[in-house]
Amino acid sequence: MVTKLISKRLATRCANLALLSALLLIAQTSTAEYQLLDRVVAIAEDDVVLASQVRNDMRQLKRTLAARGTELPPDKIIYEQVLERAIIDSLQLQRAYRSGLRISDQDLNDAMQRVAEQNRLTLPQFREALEQSGQSYLEAREQMRKEMLIRRVQQRGVMRGMNIADSEVENFLQSSEGQALLEPEFQLDHILLPLPEGATKQQRQRAESTMQNLAKLAADKLFAELASELEAAGARHAPLGWRRKADIPSLFGETVSGLQKGEVSEVVQSDSGLHLVKLIDQRGGIEGTLRETKVRHILITPNEIRDEQQARELAQEVAAKLAAGEDFAALARQYSDDPGSALRGGDLGWNAPGKMVPAFESVMDIMALEEVSPPFESPFGWHILQVIDRRETDFTRERAKERARLIIAEGKFEDELNNWLQKLRDESFVEIK
Missing domain, CATH: 1.10.4030.10 (Porin chaperone SurA, peptide-binding domain)
Structure with a gap:
């Protein structure tokens, strides 16, 4: 039976290919000969790759490489790479459509x-x-x-298909990169206006007025852009660069903590003179209280037997059942395509900001407690959600874990993608002509 199905599938492909080849031939009006306009160079499942497509892609790639000043490899290498990319793209698009x-x-x-x-x-x-x-x-x-x-x-x-173990997250948080997640760094710009030893009260007042004027000028400029003004005032530009809080001079510690990005400090006095500090940028650091949301959902996904329109219609049918008073958990167990939550009645537990994809989180954030959303779409399919509860939590450690998990996933994505593409290629019918 399997052999017959395979033979039938190949026969269908051959028939389709023969038809396509016939369409790509045009009769010469003056002779009985035929002129080949195009030809099939590869079959990828239910699609074909044409020579004209490969030629066009090769021309585009050559233009791109030439614009970058990159030495062009031999045409044979370019052809093989472009053809393989066309095959892989075709297989991915077919998977998406199915x-x-x-x-x-x-x-x-x-x-x-x-x-x-x-x-x-x-x-x-x-x-x-x-x-x-x-x-x-x-x-x-x-x-x-x-x-x-x-x-x-x-x-x-x-x-x-990506699984990230808790041990991977903990190991990451112990690394230097992970520690940077927990401890913020500040990029600081700084100028110093020295004061003469034994400066009088009037000298100090004039110097402070000068620094206040420089602070106003620096509101929308970097100190480095005020070179002439600094020189005229006798001030020195001495940027501090990136510093963790523990590495910031104690003189500026409290001042920096209160600055917003792009903001200039008040004038700070020391034995060496008057100072201004500007916070250029900030990175890392996860702390504070965040709002968590306890939510449950029903996910209806398009698949090989249910297209996008049918998935949306089924989601609307389930929404109508909920509006009629049917139990959310029971409907989740019956209809949801999310294997991780369906058996729990759709329960997704407590979720911090950034854990869900934006399309899901934006709906979750605006729903009132116990309110059931209308069907909405995310990259995973059609959802109906209900917010069960909300709470404020000291989320420093948990938020760091979520961020670490995302960073690990991003780092793994390319390797996992290559594996996924190779698996897709291996499992697909491909014939290079």
Whole structure:
């Protein structure tokens, strides 16, 4: 039976390939010969890769490498790499489509808007610039849709299969990088206006007035940008760089703790003169009280037998049952596709900010206690959630663990992605012509 199914599948592919090949031939009007316009260079599951696609991608890659001043490898190497990338992209897109993943027009519009802004252009200007360079805006938009789909299917495939042990988190927190999470660092700029030994009261007052004027000038500038003003005032620029709190001179310790990013301190006096400190940046450090939310949810995911529209409709049906008074936990056990919470009636436990994906967290944060949300979409599918409780918690250590877990996941992602892509490639039907 299995052999028959495989034979039938291959026969179907061959028939489709023969049809496609026929369509890619055009008859010469003056002779009985045929001219080959394009050809299939690879079959990837239910899709094909055309020679024209590979040629176009090769040209684009060569232009990119040349613009970077990179020496071009032989065409054979470029061809093999581009062909393999086309195969992998095709397999990922097919996996995304079979899983019911879609990119909405709004998400796509937002992505194109961000690209335009990164190039300091409005969207109409970006479109015009593309067309002036010989590129089609619609083709660029469709390419963006494909790239977003690929990123989404990668996120779903890799993150779902990634396990990070508690011991990994603890080991990370004991490392120097982990310690930096718990202890903040401050990037400090500093100027000193020396005072003569035995300075009079009037000299001190004039010096303090000078420093206050410099503080006003530094409100939206770095001290380094005030070189002429500092020289005229007789002040010295002496940046402190990145410092942990314990490494900050005690003279400035309390002053720095009260500064916001970009803010200049009040004038600080010492035996050596008058000082101003500016907080340029801050990194690391996790402390304080945070609001945790206890929440439960029902997840309906698109899959190979349920497309995006059917998943949304099922989520709406479940929402209607909840509105009619049916039990949330019972419906979660019956319908939810989240294996980690379904058996617990959808219970996700207590969650700190940043633990959930933004699409989920933004809805969770605005829901009142016991309120049931309407169905909404995240990269994982369609959710219905209910906030059970909220509490304020000293979350220094737990927040550090969550942040550490994210950093570890980011560090593992590339390796895990390569493994996932290799598995996808190995499990798929691929034939290079």
